[in-house]
Each structure stands twice: as structure tokens, then as C-alpha cells.
Amino acid sequence: MTDSFTLREIADWQLNSEKSVVELPSIQRGFVWKPKQVEDLWDSLLRGYPIGSFLFSRTGEKLYLMDGQQRATSIFLGHFNPFNQCNETKAWTIKGELPVVWIDIKPENKPYSSKYLFRLTTRSHPWGYQASNNDIKLSVPDRRKALEYFRKHSENMGGYTSFKNSTVFPFDASYPLPLCFFIESKNIDEVIEKAEIYLPDYFSTKKGGFENKNDFLNLLKIDLSKDLAEILVAIKKIDELKIKSNIIEDRVLYEENESENPTLFVRINSAGTTLTGDDLIYSIYKASFPDAKNVVENIGVNFINPTQVISLVSRLVGSDIDNNSYVKKINVRDFQRKIKNEEFKEKLKTLIQTKEIEKLFEQAIKILSSKDNSLFEGEIPPILIKLFIKNNQEIFLFFLYWLHCNRIEIDEKTQLKMVSKLLLFAWFDFSNIPRLWNEKIKNKDFWGEPINELMWWDGKDGIQFLIKPELIKEYYVQKSIEKMFIENNEHKWGLWQEGVGEKIIHY
Numbered sequence: 001m002t003d004s005f006t007l008r009e010i011a012d013w014q015l016n017s018e019k020s021v022v023e024l025p026s027i028q029r030g031f032v033w034k035p036k037q038v039e040d041l042w043d044s045l046l047r048g049y050p051i052g053s054f055l056f057s058r059t060g061e062k063l064y065l066m067d068g069q070q071r072a073t074s075i076f077l078g079h080f081n082p083f084n085q086c087n088e089t090k091a092w093t094i095k096g097e098l099p100v101v102w103i104d105i106k107p108e109n110k111p112y113s114s115k116y117l118f119r120l121t122t123r124s125h126p127w128g129y130q131a132s133n134n135d136i137k138l139s140v141p142d143r144r145k146a147l148e149y150f151r152k153h154s155e156n157m158g159g160y161t162s163f164k165n166s167t168v169f170p171f172d173a174s175y176p177l178p179l180c181f182f183i184e185s186k187n188i189d190e191v192i193e194k195a196e197i198y199l200p201d202y203f204s205t206k207k208g209g210f211e212n213k214n215d216f217l218n219l220l221k222i223d224l225s226k227d228l229a230e231i232l233v234a235i236k237k238i239d240e241l242k243i244k245s246n247i248i249e250d251r252v253l254y255e256e257n258e259s260e261n262p263t264l265f266v267r268i269n270s271a272g273t274t275l276t277g278d279d280l281i282y283s284i285y286k287a288s289f290p291d292a293k294n295v296v297e298n299i300g301v302n303f304i305n306p307t308q309v310i311s312l313v314s315r316l317v318g319s320d321i322d323n324n325s326y327v328k329k330i331n332v333r334d335f336q337r338k339i340k341n342e343e344f345k346e347k348l349k350t351l352i353q354t355k356e357i358e359k360l361f362e363q364a365i366k367i368l369s370s371k372d373n374s375l376f377e378g379e380i381p382p383i384l385i386k387l388f389i390k391n392n393q394e395i396f397l398f399f400l401y402w403l404h405c406n407r408i409e410i411d412e413k414t415q416l417k418m419v420s421k422l423l424l425f426a427w428f429d430f431s432n433i434p435r436l437w438n439e440k441i442k443n444k445d446f447w448g449e450p451i452n453e454l455m456w457w458d459g460k461d462g463i464q465f466l467i468k469p470e471l472i473k474e475y476y477v478q479k480s481i482e483k484m485f486i487e488n489n490e491h492k493w494g495l496w497q498e499g500v501g502e503k504i505i506h507y
Contacts, residue, residue, distance in 0.1 A: 004242040005054070007045070010072050011079035013065075017090040025057065025064040029279040030093035030305065031073045035120040035128070036135040038074040040111075042101060042118045042179070045075075045241070046234050054245040066248065069093075077101050077120075081180040082165040083198040095297055097123045097165045102176040103235075105220075106227045107131065108207045109172075116234075118179070119170035126163040128170035131207075138172055142206060146171035152202040167200055174207045175216070175224055182235045188228045192220050278307035280332045285310045288339055289349060299358045302382070303365055304389050312397050313357050314338070317347045319401060326437035364400055367415045368422070375412045380419065392426040394433040398441070406444050417447040424451065424463065432461035452505060455495070467504055475500040 013022040044051055054068035065072060073092060078101040080089065091098055099122040104110070107117035109132040119128045127146040130136045138146075150156050156167065170176050181194045196217055203213040210216045220228060285296070296306045304312075314335060318327035321343060330338070338344045351357045366372065368388070371379035389396050399422055410418075430436065435457070440446045454462045475481060478499055495501055 003247070004244045006240060006242055007075050007238060008079065010243065011076045013072060014076040014089065014091050015079060016088045018088050021061055022056075022063045022065055024069060024092045025066065029069075029283055030307065031070065031091075032279075033070045033074060034135065035099075035122060035125065037070070038077065038099070038101065038120050039118040039134050040114070041071060041074045042078055042103075043114045043116050045238055046116050048238075051243065054243060056245055056247045058247050063247070074101075078179045079183055081178070081184065083178075083194075093297075096302060097163070099123070100165050101179040102128075102170050102173070103179050103182070103231060104131075104170075104173045105175040105177065105224055105231055108174050116231075117173065119173055119176055121165065121168050121170055123163065123165075126168035128172060131172045142171055145206070149202045149204045153200065166198070169199075169203060169205070171206050173205045175219065175227075176205065179235070182232050185232070188225060188232055191228060191232065192217065195220065278311045281314070281330070281335045282307040282310045284332070284335060284339060285348075288345070289352070295352055295355065295358070299352075299361050303386050304361075308389075308393065309357075309361075312393065312400065313351060314348065315397060316357075316401055316404060317344055317351060320347060324401075324405060324441055326434040326441075328434075360400055360404055363403055364396070367410070367418055370416065370419055373412045373415055375416055388423065388426055395422060395425050395430065398433060398437055401437070402441055402446070405442055408444060414447055421447060421451065428463045430454070430463050432457075435461055467507060471500065471504055471507060475504060 013020045041051060051071055052068070054072070055066045056063040057066055058064075069092065073094070076091070077099050080098055080100065082098065082100050099120050102119040102121065104117035104119060110117040111132060111134050114134075117131060119131075121128050125137065127138055127143060130138060150163075150168065153167075177191065177195060178198075181191050185191045185194065195213075199213050199216070201213050203216055204211060208216065208219075210219060282296075296309055299306070299309045311330065314330050315327045318330065318338070319325060339348075365385060368385045369379050369382070370376040399418070424430075436454075443449075451463070478496075480499065481496060484496070495504065497505060
């Protein structure tokens with residue numbers, strides 16, 4: 001078996017996954033590289049810089065990639081053609097629309113450390129990042145301008161904007177083309193032909209000076225033909241480039257999965273993107289239940305990633321076992337201990353493999369969106385739901401577990417109260433979620449209770465509410481409040497409910 005691979009062979013691990021002998025082991029995490037890292041890797045490849053070797057574990061005829069997933073996936077994305085997708089294309093750990101790698105034929109600006117300007121368009125950043133600072137987001141005016149071009153097409157107008165990897169392009173650029181056009185073409189005529197067939201009619205960039213695709217094609221054929229040829233030659237030079245590999249014995253992978261501490265995986269990734277506790281927990285989960293990987297990755301798709309799903313579901317199971325009480329965030333060592341407990345392991349497996357947890361996530365996200373609620377006009381934008389889940393996992397977990405515990409029919413009015421309370425908790429910083437959980441998780445009437453009761457429980461917990469400045473001033477100039485501060489009462493920051501306090505409560 002070969003000990004080195006061409007870029008095309010590396011790309012084929014995911015482009016033609018059904019025929020590939022290379023697979024990703026259970027212990028591996030998802031694709032976490034930022035656009036800058038992908039763009040810098042391709043700049044290194046074209047300049048002939050070394051990008052390191054791959055590390056495999058061999059089992060029979062299969063090679064399991066232990067180190068190099070981020071580089072391998074970045075190489076695959078450069079070969080991926082969003083306009084001509086193959087049924088056998090299966091990205092290892094990226095769900096939904098895949099990022100697309102572009103190269104600017106004649107850039108006006110580029111990072112100071114780069115020779116070439118590569119651009120990556122993603123689902124989160126459909127117009128790419130800044131050209132000269134490829135780790136900084138586009139400015140708001142640039143994003144608006146790109147959106148204007150995008151909405152010139154009738155299919156892109158109205159409602160919430162849905163970006164596809166074949167309908168967007170890097171905006172902070174001059175003359176970009178998908179890298180795959182060059183990789184798949186033998187000459188510049190074929191590159192231009194692909195641009196003519198596939199690029200959207202509204203194609204335009206910040207610095208190119210052309211209004212649409214036709215203008216751009218004319219530039220390619222006349223003014224930019226020399227630049228186009230030079231880029232094609234540079235890309236063709238790396239066709240035969242080979243990346244070396246090292247192979248470790250398969251027993252090492254087995255020991256890694258069984259170990260109390262996943263030492264090998266931490267060590268070989270120590271120079272790359274930092275691993276989080278959730279990454280490692282998900283790796284241990286996949287090693288324990290390899291068949292359930294696809295189920296997990298379909299849960300909360302586009303709203304929450306698999307590593308967070310496992311973290312949340314593990315805490316739900318922990319709460320089930322511990323009489324519905326609040327369970328704090330589980331660290332890697334705790335998860336390793338818990339997964340060896342048969343009751344925990346069986347409950348976790350059942351919740352996920354029966355798709356019960358998937359239905360729970362779907363119900364929660366459906367309620368949050370208010371999309372099908374006849375009492376609400378429109379819907380809560382998906383980006384707000386995603387931000388809510390990402391930034392308020394404790395609150396989202398409380399919501400999930402309440403639905404899990406209280407299996408009742410929820411009318412539309414109550415659903416709106418749920419959304420209101422959850423967003424209020426998130427935006428006004430609800431403190432002491434453990435107390436909220438332990439006191440309210442089994443309360444079927446919780447969402448209909450007055451919000452006032454959750455403001456400053458005992459002068460310290462609950463919602464940190466906002467009041468009008470003039471009311472704040474009026475409250476703190478009261479003699480009784482002044483005396484409270486002078487005497488250094490431990491509850492001085494609580495709300496004294498007499499006098500102006502009554503006005504505040506009413507407000």
C-alpha cells in the first residue's frame with residue numbers, strides 16, 4: 001500500500017468515498033478550520049511549501065486517518081465542484097452546503113504573507129472574508145452590496161435569503177473563479193467555458209469593475225487571458241505533488257478508544273486547532289456507538305453541532321438518572337466514567353438511536369421559530385435561534401428537559417409564552433439556572449406564570465431587568481436606600497419593594 005498520495009487521491013477520499021480505502025476513525029472530531037487556514041494551505045501548496053505528512057492506523061485493507069483531517073478536507077474542498085456534484089461525494093464531517101474554494105486571477109489586494117489570493121465562501125460567510133485580512137469578516141456595507149447583486153435574480157428575492165454554494169461568490173476580490181474550474185480543465189478555453197455555463201448572471205465583485213457575468217467573460221477572453229494562463233500553469237504544476245504518510249498499528253487506535261485519557265489524539269493535535277472538551281466527548285461517544293454517528297449529526301442540523309448535541313443529551317440522561325435534578329456541564333473525565341455505567345450508557349443509546357432526542361430537538365426548534373404558529377406573523381429568524389442555542393446552552397437545556405419531562409399538548413398561546421420567556425432569559429441574563437431547574441422543571445404551568453416572580457429572587461437570582469434611568473435615580477436617592485448602602489447591608493443590590501420600588505415593579 002502506498003506511503004504517499006497526490007492531491008487528487010486525497011480529495012477522492014471524500015469525492016469518491018465509496019471506493020476509498022481511507023476513512024475517518026470514530027475518535028476524530030469535525031472539520032474546524034477557519035477560512036483563513038484553508039486559504040493559507042492552498043497558497044502554500046501552489047508555492048511548493050511543505051504541509052506535513054498524514055498519520056494513519058491500518059486495519060486490514062482500510063486506512064484510518066488519525067492526523068491530517070483538516071488538511072485533507074481543505075484539499076477536498078479545492079477539488080469539489082458545487083455545480084457538478086457527484087452522488088459519491090460525501091464530506092466526512094461537514095453537513096449541508098459545502099464551502100467552495102476560489103482563486104483570484106489578478107487580485108488588487110491580498111494578505112501580506114500570501115503570493116496568491118484564495119477565497120473561501122461558506123454557509124456562514126457566503127461572500128467570504130476580507131481580501132487583505134483573510135481572518136476578518138466583510139464590512140456591513142460590503143455585505144449589503146453583495147446582497148444587492150444577489151437579489152437582482154428573481155429566484156433570490158423575497159422571504160428569508162437562502163444561500164447555496166453555487167449561487168454565491170467572494171465579493172472582496174477582483175476576478176475570482178472556483179479553483180475546481182482550473183483543476184478540471186486542460187486549457188484556458190475550458191476554464192472560460194465552465195465560467196460561462198456555471199457562474200450566475202449577476203456575478204460581480206468589489207474591485208473587478210464589471211457589472212455582470214457577460215462583462216466578466218469578455219475580460220477573461222481578452223484582458224485577463226495571460227493571467228488566466230499563468231494561474232492554470234501554477235495549478236497544473238501541483239498535479240503530481242505527493243504528500244507523505246506514516247502508519248501506526250491498529251492496536252494503538254483500540255487502546256486509544258479504551259483508555260481513560262485519549263493521550264494519542266490530544267498529542268497529535270496539540271500543534272493544530274485546539275480541542276475542546278465537547279470535541280473529545282463526541283470522539284469518545286463515536287468510539288462507543290460508531291453506528292449512531294449519522295443519527296447524531298442529523299439532530300438539530302443547521303442549529304447546533306454534534307459535539308454540543310452529545311454534551312446536552314448526556315446531561316439530560318444524567319438528570320433522568322438523578323431524579324430530574326440539574327446536572328452541571330460534564331467534562332471529559334466525567335463522561336468517560338459515565339459511559340462505563342450501564343444505566344447511563346443504555347439510556348444515552350436508547351434516547352439517540354430511537355430518535356426520541358431528535359424529535360425533542362425538532363419540537364424545541366419548531367416552537368422557537370413560531371413559523372407555524374397562527375398567533376405570530378412571520379417567524380423568528382433562524383439566525384436568532386442559532387445564536388440563542390449557541391450562547392445560552394443552559395437555558396436551551398432547561399427548555400429541552402422541560403419538554404422531555406412534561407409530555408403535554410402545548411397550545412399556540414403557551415408556545416408564544418415559551419419563546420418570550422426564553423428570549424427574555426437570554427437577553428436579560430437570567431442568573432442561577434440550577435435553582436430555576438430544580439424548582440420549576442416539573443411545573444406544567446411554568447410558562448404562564450408572571451415574569452415578575454422571576455426578577456431578583458431573594459434579592460440575588462433571576463432576571464437582571466432594565467428600568468428607565470429616571471426611575472433608577474429616584475430609587476437610589478431615597479433615604480432608606482442610602483442608609484442601606486451606608487450600613488453595608490448584604491442585600492443592598494436587591495430591590496427594596498416599598499416606595500419607589502413599587503413603581504419599578506409596576507413598570
